[in-house]
Amino acid sequence: MKPGSDRKDALNTYPPGPPLYIRGARLIDPDSGRDETGDCLIENGIISAVGKDCAVGRLPPGTQIIEAKGQVLAPGLIDMRVFIGEPGFEHRETLRSAGRAAAAGGVTTIVMMPDTDPVIDEPALVDFVLRRARDTSPVRVVPMAALTKGLKGQEMTEIGLLTWAGAAAFTSGRTSLTNAQVMRRTLAYARDFDALVVHHVEDPHLVGEGVMNEGEMASRLGLQGIPLEAETIPLERDLRLVALTGGRYHAALLSTAASFDVMRAAKRQGLPVSCGVAIANLTLNESDIGGYRTFFKLAPPLRTETDRQACVAALADGTIDVIVSNHDPQHVETKRYPFAEAENGAIGLETLLAASLRLYHAGDCSLVTLLRALSTTPADLLGLPQGRLAIGAPGDVILIDIDEPYVYDEAMIVSRSKNSCFERARFQGKVKLTVVAGAVVHS
């Protein structure tokens, strides 16, 4: 079977806007390495020209022209780990509210996790999400399907049919697959369809009663800790199974220096593996929990500053492939518990770019590296045509003022849930324009 050849083209169902011409921007295209001042023309939802004076004298009638001097024009972000409450938990987030939050944050493609009710584990549900998103969300939504039925970790889902229906990849969602035999078989079977297996590596037994990173800080707070090994042990197991089966594998979220060492070695061996990091683990550490602040209760947990720096180094040296928001809306009342009893997760669609730019402003990594991990690489891993400023690519772009300072106030939060790690945070870098298929969805 040839991968993707019979996949439904779910992506171009978005209504294209009128011709749009963005002029005088700093064009950054991680795919080609382009970084120059120039213009971009989008027609019928597709980029038709890009570069210096690329459409002078041939603008179609009725073209909307945007002057973007001093701003960065980049591919729209592709966020590979977003939890949405629809269907089943609409009080937390709907496809519409997530889409609006994404548009505000410069995310033009949401990759949605299957942890809904019902779980997205059959083709009809993939179809439901795609149609519902098309009708209600201002940005594209691509669902990942469950790797096992009901996310129970036992029976494999219909990887072929789900791919055909439009599932971008297969994942265990919030859960971790403890059964190595099931992991082996799904990796082997997924390989035949060139399907990507995305796994949350966190051994539930080693996590046990743990609620934050194990160590002095947890001990002082009287909270049970989660050891690093809860992440590295399942990761190492998975990588051996990848070597055995040849399946394409993506570790959804890594957070420890030891994990990156393991991942580096696997890549050096040439295994078909990649990994992601949550923006929280790149920009925050366990000290942010302070006096039991439950919005900082996350999975994987915030680690030490040494681990955070290891995340930054792994991003800069290419060990980390993608940065995700790990957007996980929780109703305020599931968070206003004592720390150990509160739910995990924080929203992040709106702050993904702004928080990532902290690394750029701190001199930790280049703009191109950041944008690649936020757009081009996720697109390549998922086989999506967007994520680049190239002729023929979908007209999903964003304009950023990378220096504009602002404070992310609770009143600004677009998401239906307000559990942000970055409440009242000072940011530098604001999305000025978000374009999906040539249509302006946020300005």
Add this chain to the structure above:
Amino acid sequence: MTSFSDSPAAAHRHLLGIEGLSAHDITTLMDLAEGEISLSRQVEKKKATLKGRTLINLFFEASTRTQSSFEIAGKRLGADVMNMSVASSSVKKGETLIDTAITLNAMRPDLLVVRHHAAGAVHLLAQRVDCSVINAGDGAHEHPTQALLDALTIRRAKGRVGGLRIAICGDILHSRVARSNILCLQALGAEVRVVAPTTLLPSGIERFGVQVFTNMRAGLEGCDIVMMLRLQRERMAGSFVPSVPEYFRYFGLDEEKLAFAKPDALVMHPGPMNRGVEIDSAIADGPQSLIRDQVEMGVAVRMAVLQALARHLPNQ
């Protein structure tokens, strides 16, 4: 750093933990408690310091001694005391914690004593009420009045705390008493050791500035005070230790192991004791035991804390 003594403007509003208290705060409270001991020993045990004040004991976790100790302390100071025990089964998700806080706050208590099974729960509650909050134990985090009463008991028995070698033995991992005591005794200048099997030691415990021992005999060597902790029987099911007999054999306090401490060493236990699990009955009731003194000092310390906080309550 705010203070328990000095001017009312610099007062602590709550007592949520030993963390954040200075050595001066701690000794001020101990001195204040010292003055309350005689009151409890006389026939007329009542003062009017807290007359008209309302004290609510809010216990989300069952407790006999701490709750009654706070109740007696409040009553001896003339406060109106109400006990609320919220069965832990009905507070599965802590939702009622916030609800209860809001409800109780509307009844305008002056002092709220709270015990909860989750670390940080008392902090959370303190953010939602207008009165003074006293932490009577939150999960494995802190139990400040226990540490204060232990320090007072030691000071009365030994004449000082600073310079003493004190071993805290047993289930350190799950113990709020251990955490508060480490902070309190270190602030007062004691040399603190912890003794437990590694499975019952919190990660990074050596960063607390304590000496760590996994062998009881070595740990008790030259100690002035041996403080035993309760071992919950559930710990066997969690694979922390294999059995009661094995635990008692290696980590229970008996004559033979106590002999490694100084000859005049004294033994403490926050209670309730599991006789024959972490401590031999003969030791618990023996001449070296301070366990009954601890209970008496508990009332005095709680009276001191209630008065210190009440001093800064609004008077109009």
